[in-house]
Amino acid sequence: MNWCTESMVSLGRWGVDTVRVMGRATLILFLMLSRGGGGQGAFFPLLVRQVYVVGVLSLVIIAVAGLFIGMVLALQGYNILVGYGTEQAVGQLVALSLVRELGPVVTALLFAGRAGSALTAEIGLMKTTDQLASLEMIGVDPLRQIAAPRFLAGVISMPILACIFSMVGILGGALIGIDWLGIYDGSFWGNMEQAVSFADDVMDGLIKSVVFGVVVSWIAVFQGYESMPTSEGISLATTRTVVYSSLAVLALDLFLTAVMFGDL
Amino acid sequence: MTENKDNFIEIRGLSFGYGNKVVFDGVDMDIPRGKVTAVMGPSGTGKTTLLRLIGAQLTPDAGTVRVDGQLLSSLRRDELFHLRARMGMLFQSGALFTDMSVFDNVAFPLRVHTGLAESMIRDIVLMKLQTVGLRGAASLMPAMLSGGMARRVALARATALDPDFIMYDEPFVGQDPIAMGVLVNLLGSLKKALGLTSLIVSHDLAETAAIADVLYILANGSVIASGRPDELQNSDDPQVTQFMKGLPDGPVPFHYPAKDYSEDMLGESA
Ligand SMILES: Nc1ncnc2c1ncn2[C@@H]1O[C@H](COP(=O)(O)OP(=O)(O)OP(=O)(O)O)[C@@H](O)[C@H]1O
Ligand SMILES: [Mg+2]
Numbered sequence: 001m002n003w004c005t006e007s008m009v010s011l012g013r014w015g016v017d018t019v020r021v022m023g024r025a026t027l028i029l030f031l032m033l034s035r036g037g038g039g040q041g042a043f044f045p046l047l048v049r050q051v052y053v054v055g056v057l058s059l060v061i062i063a064v065a066g067l068f069i070g071m072v073l074a075l076q077g078y079n080i081l082v083g084y085g086t087e088q089a090v091g092q093l094v095a096l097s098l099v100r101e102l103g104p105v106v107t108a109l110l111f112a113g114r115a116g117s118a119l120t121a122e123i124g125l126m127k128t129t130d131q132l133a134s135l136e137m138i139g140v141d142p143l144r145q146i147a148a149p150r151f152l153a154g155v156i157s158m159p160i161l162a163c164i165f166s167m168v169g170i171l172g173g174a175l176i177g178i179d180w181l182g183i184y185d186g187s188f189w190g191n192m193e194q195a196v197s198f199a200d201d202v203m204d205g206l207i208k209s210v211v212f213g214v215v216v217s218w219i220a221v222f223q224g225y226e227s228m229p230t231s232e233g234i235s236l237a238t239t240r241t242v243v244y245s246s247l248a249v250l251a252l253d254l255f256l257t258a259v260m261f262g263d264l
Numbered sequence: 265m266t267e268n269k270d271n272f273i274e275i276r277g278l279s280f281g282y283g284n285k286v287v288f289d290g291v292d293m294d295i296p297r298g299k300v301t302a303v304m305g306p307s308g309t310g311k312t313t314l315l316r317l318i319g320a321q322l323t324p325d326a327g328t329v330r331v332d333g334q335l336l337s338s339l340r341r342d343e344l345f346h347l348r349a350r351m352g353m354l355f356q357s358g359a360l361f362t363d364m365s366v367f368d369n370v371a372f373p374l375r376v377h378t379g380l381a382e383s384m385i386r387d388i389v390l391m392k393l394q395t396v397g398l399r400g401a402a403s404l405m406p407a408m409l410s411g412g413m414a415r416r417v418a419l420a421r422a423t424a425l426d427p428d429f430i431m432y433d434e435p436f437v438g439q440d441p442i443a444m445g446v447l448v449n450l451l452g453s454l455k456k457a458l459g460l461t462s463l464i465v466s467h468d469l470a471e472t473a474a475i476a477d478v479l480y481i482l483a484n485g486s487v488i489a490s491g492r493p494d495e496l497q498n499s500d501d502p503q504v505t506q507f508m509k510g511l512p513d514g515p516v517p518f519h520y521p522a523k524d525y526s527e528d529m530l531g532e533s534a
Contacts, residue, residue, distance in 0.1 A: 130359035134418075137319050138373045139349035141341075 025222045032148040032221070035141055046149040054115045054150065055157030059164065061114055062107055066098075066165035069106060070172030073097055078181050088187035092195035094173030095166075099196060099205045100261070103166035105253050108212035111158060112245035116220035119150050120241040123224025124234040147221050154217025155210070162209035204260045211252060216245040269333075272297040272429055272461040273318060277327035280310075280317060287313050289485040290327070295463055295478075300451065302464045302472045302493075304507065305482035308520060311465040312356060314482070315431045318463070319353055320344055332428070349377050352422030352430040356437075358414040360406040366393070366417050367402040373424045392420040395450060397443070412438040416447070423454065429461045430454070436468045444471065451475055469508065473497065481507055 077093040123146060126132050132142040170192075177183045196202065220241045227237035273295035280288045287310040295301045303311055316322045318329060320336045329336045331347060339347065360369050370389045374380060380388075393399040396416040406414060415438065422430055435451070436444055452475045454460045466472045473479070473493035481489045481496070481504060489496055489504045497508055522528065 126362075129362070130355045130357050131361055133316075133321055134353065134355055134359040134361075136321055137348055137351065137353040138376065139345040139347075140376055141345065 021226075024226065025218070028143070028147070028222055028225060029151075029218055031143050032151050035144040035148065043144070043149070046145065047152055050149045050153035051156055054119070054153040055161060058111060058114050058157065058161060061110055062161045062165050063168045065106060065110055066103075066168035067172040069102055069165075070094055070098065070169030071176045073102075073169070074173035074176035074181070078177065078183070087181070087183055088191055090173065090177045090181075090183055091188035091190075091192035094177070095170050095192045095196050096201060098166040098169040098173075099201050101205075101253070101257070103162045103169065104205050104208040104212055105249060107162040107165045107209060108158065108216055108249040109246055111154075111161065111212075112216050112220070112242050112249070115154065115157075116216050116241045116245055117238045119154070119217070119220040120224040120227070120238045121234055123147070123150070123221060124227035124229075124237050127225070127227060128229040128231075128234065147225060151217045151221045154220065155213040158213025158216070159206055159209040162205065162212075166205070200260075204256075207260075208253065208256050211256065212249050215248050215252065219245045219248065270297055271295060272332055273463075274330040275318075275327070276330075278317065278324050278329065279326040280313065280322065280324050286485055288317075288324075291482075291486055293480060293487060293490075295461060297461050298459045299477040300462045300464060300475050301478045301480065302466060302476035303480045303482060304466065304469070304472065306507075307467075309482045310485070311482060312433055315353065315433055315463070315465065318431065319348065319351065349373075349425060350428045352425070352427040354415070354418050354422045354430070354432040354435055356433040358406075358411070358418040360409075360414055360418055360421070362406050364406075365402070366398065366404050366406065366409070369406065369417060370421045370424050373421065377425060388424065389420075392424055393417070395423075396420045397446060410438075412440070412443060415439075416443065419447070419450075427460070429463070431463045431465075433465050434467065435464065436466055436471055444468075448475055483507075 073094045074090055077090045078087055081087045081089055081093070123132075126142075126146065132146065135142045135145055174185075174188065178185045178188055223237040223241045223244075227233045271294045273293070275291060275293040278288050278291040278293075279286075291314075303314065305311055313322065317324055318331065320329075320339075323337070331351070334343075334347060336344070360366075361372065364372065367389055370392055371385050374385045374388060378385075390399055390402065393402055396419055398413060398416055398420070401409065401413065401417070406417070409417065415435065419432075419435065422432075432451070435447060439447060448471050451462065451464070454462070464472060464476065476493050479489075479491065479493045479496055480487055483503070489499065489501060489507075491499075496504055499505060499508070
């Protein structure tokens with residue numbers, strides 16, 4: 001076979017594989033959602049426990065990252081704006097950047113690294129050690145018992161974490177802007193309050209983080225579920241979760257931003 | 265084919281493969297109700313695969329599996345899960361839930377499938393753990409158990425719901441002689457007390473022959489012999505004698521299919 005046909009063949013195979021993976025991923029998403037409610041045993045305690053593991057345990061990294069990013073934004077913004085004599089606008093600069101973009105996006109990236117990878121590794125190891133198979137043999141659906149609570153916990157946690165990220169970031173910005181750089185606090189907060197609209201900026205940011213929550217949790221659960229049952233397979237799946245979710249989040253962010261703010 | 269009420273499980277014309285690798289090719293097997301059936305065979309012949317086919321975790325490429333008269337391939341999902349609640353399975357690796365204590369592992373099937381009060385569940389769990397000699401280990405986490413202990417906990421979990429049918433994948437591996445003796449007695453007494461149907465996969469000829477009513481020997485994708493253990497021990501079929509006496513050379517190959525040994529070793533330089 002010459003070079004040309006070979007690359008055609010591998011392109012075709014890649015296409016078929018991609019469609020197959022998408023199909024399986026969609027099926028798993030559908031089954032998780034449709035079986036989440038019914039079945040044996042209470043679902044709510046499983047969900048609460050996962051919200052704790054996935055969400056509450058991610059709080060520290062999210063809050064610390066938010067604080068630093070808010071501070072850096074204030075510093076950089078001040079340095080540029082002070083040249084135009086408009087340093088009072090630092091408040092709105094920090095708030096808008098966080099609420100519209102950095103809050104949802106950076107939270108999703110950190111979440112993929114902190115919680116998504118852990119989800120994949122946990123589910124993958126359960127598969128490798130036959131725990132998923134033994135759930136099935138006990139007559140319990142692992143999609144409902146294991147996958148669905150983790151997925152939903154991710155979807156619930158992400159918007160809350162993104163809000164916390166933005167809030168802490170704004171506080172960090174205020175710390176730098178008001179207390180360190182000496183911006184008059186009345187104009188810092190006043191400008192911010194005028195510039196940020198709840199219906200547009202806050203809601204759009206929230207919608208973004210819900211979308212990211214769905215995508216990252218979906219990828220993480222799917223990769224764990226489909227991982228090869230070996231130690232190498234788990235490490236591959238974990239890497240894939242972080243890479244795929246990060247790329248998906250960045251690409252979706254561009255798309256959502258274009259729709260929301262670009263009059264597309 | 266009509267089904268026989270005396271058989272808990274009937275397998276007919278079963279074929280299965282992983283990708284291109286054929287594991288079973290037209291296997292017929294009956295597992296009689298209320299008896300202990302043992303399946304033996306060289307490592308890698310598909311004994312674990314057989315258990316997964318019976319548990320409907322894998323789907324046959326051809327042929328049928330009937331469990332208690334029900335055709336597995338015709339069951340709806342909820343019917344299947346209902347049927348599985350009546351089966352216990354002891355996995356080769358134990359497969360305990362690593363995020364739960366020993367106690368919660370054994371309690372899990374009870375909590376899921378019965379509406380029993382927690383005090384009742386506690387009694388049953390401790391009783392089950394007592395029979396495998398691990399009541400004292402109830403509060404340990406699975407990571408703190410040895411391999412043999414983990415498998416005994418898994419046995420307690422598999423029997424928690426007092427199933428009608430249990431599959432054991434190599435229950436005797438990694439057990440010291442005392443635990444082994446206890447397990448052999450336990451498996452035998454489960455049958456007597458509960459009228460339980462059991463399927464044991466094992467390599468331990470002596471122990472298995474002692475408790476098994478029927479013995480199947482699998483090799484090369486099909487059943488090469490079946491019958492009562494004493495019949496097989498006195499059989500003059502060379503395939504059977506090789507297996508029962510543990511001889512490396514004979515009709516049953518010890519090696520995974522490969523090209524000629526000397527050719528393979530010389531292949532690098534050639
Ligand atoms: N997931 C899989 N994918 C591909 N091949 C597999 C898979 N699982 C098992 N096999 C192959 O199927 C064959 C049967 O495997 P199985 O685990 O059923 O053997 P076994 O009889 O239980 O062996 P052992 O006594 O060592 O436990 C083996 O040759 C193995 O290589
Ligand atoms: Mg096996």
